Amino acid sequence: MIAGLALLVFLGWSWWQSRLPGSYDVMAYGAVDDGGGQPIAHHHFSVAALTGPTGKPDYSLTLTAEKAPVRLASGQNVKAWTFNGSAPGPEIRVRKGQLVQVTLVNKDIGEGVTIHWHGLDVPNAEDGVAGVTQNAVEEGGRYVYRFRPEQVGTFWYHTHQDASHGVKQGLYGALVVEPKKKPRGLDLALPVHTFAGHTAIGTHDDVWRRRVPAGTPVRLRLINTDSSAARFRFSGMPSVVAIDGAGITPTPLLPDEEIEIGAGGRYDVALPMPNGVASVSVVNSRAALVLSPDGTGDPPETKSGPVFDPGTRSTGSTGYAQAKFDRTFDLTISQKIGFLNGKPGRHWALNGKLYPNVPMFEVAKGDLVRINLNNDSSSVHPMHLHGHHVIVLTHDGKPVSPWSTDTLLMLPHDRYSVAFRANNPGLWMLHCHNLKHAADGLTMHLMYAGVTTPYRAGKSAHNDPE
Ligand code: C2O
Numbered sequence: 001m002i003a004g005l006a007l008l009v010f011l012g013w014s015w016w017q018s019r020l021p022g023s024y025d026v027m028a029y030g031a032v033d034d035g036g037g038q039p040i041a042h043h044h045f046s047v048a049a050l051t052g053p054t055g056k057p058d059y060s061l062t063l064t065a066e067k068a069p070v071r072l073a074s075g076q077n078v079k080a081w082t083f084n085g086s087a088p089g090p091e092i093r094v095r096k097g098q099l100v101q102v103t104l105v106n107k108d109i110g111e112g113v114t115i116h117w118h119g120l121d122v123p124n125a126e127d128g129v130a131g132v133t134q135n136a137v138e139e140g141g142r143y144v145y146r147f148r149p150e151q152v153g154t155f156w157y158h159t160h161q162d163a164s165h166g167v168k169q170g171l172y173g174a175l176v177v178e179p180k181k182k183p184r185g186l187d188l189a190l191p192v193h194t195f196a197g198h199t200a201i202g203t204h205d206d207v208w209r210r211r212v213p214a215g216t217p218v219r220l221r222l223i224n225t226d227s228s229a230a231r232f233r234f235s236g237m238p239s240v241v242a243i244d245g246a247g248i249t250p251t252p253l254l255p256d257e258e259i260e261i262g263a264g265g266r267y268d269v270a271l272p273m274p275n276g277v278a279s280v281s282v283v284n285s286r287a288a289l290v291l292s293p294d295g296t297g298d299p300p301e302t303k304s305g306p307v308f309d310p311g312t313r314s315t316g317s318t319g320y321a322q323a324k325f326d327r328t329f330d331l332t333i334s335q336k337i338g339f340l341n342g343k344p345g346r347h348w349a350l351n352g353k354l355y356p357n358v359p360m361f362e363v364a365k366g367d368l369v370r371i372n373l374n375n376d377s378s379s380v381h382p383m384h385l386h387g388h389h390v391i392v393l394t395h396d397g398k399p400v401s402p403w404s405t406d407t408l409l410m411l412p413h414d415r416y417s418v419a420f421r422a423n424n425p426g427l428w429m430l431h432c433h434n435l436k437h438a439a440d441g442l443t444m445h446l447m448y449a450g451v452t453t454p455y456r457a458g459k460s461a462h463n464d465p466e
């Protein structure tokens, strides 16, 4: 009887204290982990001061978030949330070093909108995370983003306010940074998205055919904007040339070899256009792109093959083999029974703790940082660190051929070690890009010592990054 009462009191207390206030600092509950490094002197600085460059933009664009129907190639109409009336939103294609200015206007998205530049290491105040680096833009509001991309490659942009809902509804688009001297040939950014159950490349939810003269250099930039991994099959003998916006030594795919891209990830493939069909198909869907000199043809019947593993190919990227790390963090993802914001259930836990009592990794500018990631769950977690790209060092304890990534696909029970140079001060999210998982608490922050944010997350603050 007494034990029963005590349990009830304990449960009541656990429930009560798990509820998030209407407005809170995301740093208020985290447990600071310094990764075993040198103590850090704290000079306080605010996220809000870490803005992009001033001056006259080389490229400017206004993106208006608005509800609009989107017509898929099959004729299907879906209700969507769009940028400038389309989903995917307009492709942003800029050149390295240009000053880019994007003005976000929210016409009628009651939930609010922001724009996050996924994979681009922009200054922190331009990172677009509601309640962390800015307030969500409410209906009728606007926000100006400015940055100068120094990375060349394939990225994407998406809302980071209520992202699990907003991205699914269509608030995303492709972002390509070209080298200063643009290579010739056909270059297509291919954001893949599932609209109301219809998987599409762009808006093509069936076979999309394009006429391409034989011999044309072709580059295809595959972007997975969904919350689950997507698999791709090819014909025409492409090579993998980039992963997550970072070039690799061109690596020909083996016959039947497939590419699996985790949620949020990108792969670029390239090929010289053959005198026949070259194609890419999204496995388990009707969506495919067929290129041929006469604009006809079908994706060939191919059988399922092995999945491309960058860790076993020579990607040409140099790791931090002999490096001495300034800090080493461990991050274990598991599930735990408890209350998450008042909701009882089995929730994602980071180092055994439920959001918001998750670890915060503290670094100093210049640190070489290692993170040992451990997926101690039977689910897939594409882990995304904002503002940095990491080099993969080991997989399941064994050294790999290092490659650079910003969204690491972790299969059930995978263990990886990654490393990065802390060279972009601020407060950065580290979360699962299965955005449902993130909304269910699989999210935490990397903080530079001394950083503060004037923004607040929570219902009454109208900021909910996930
Ligand atoms: Cu593409 Cu924090 O997200």
Ligand code: CU
Pocket: 379, 380, 381, 382, 432, 433, 434, 437, 438, 442
């Ligand atoms: Cu996950």
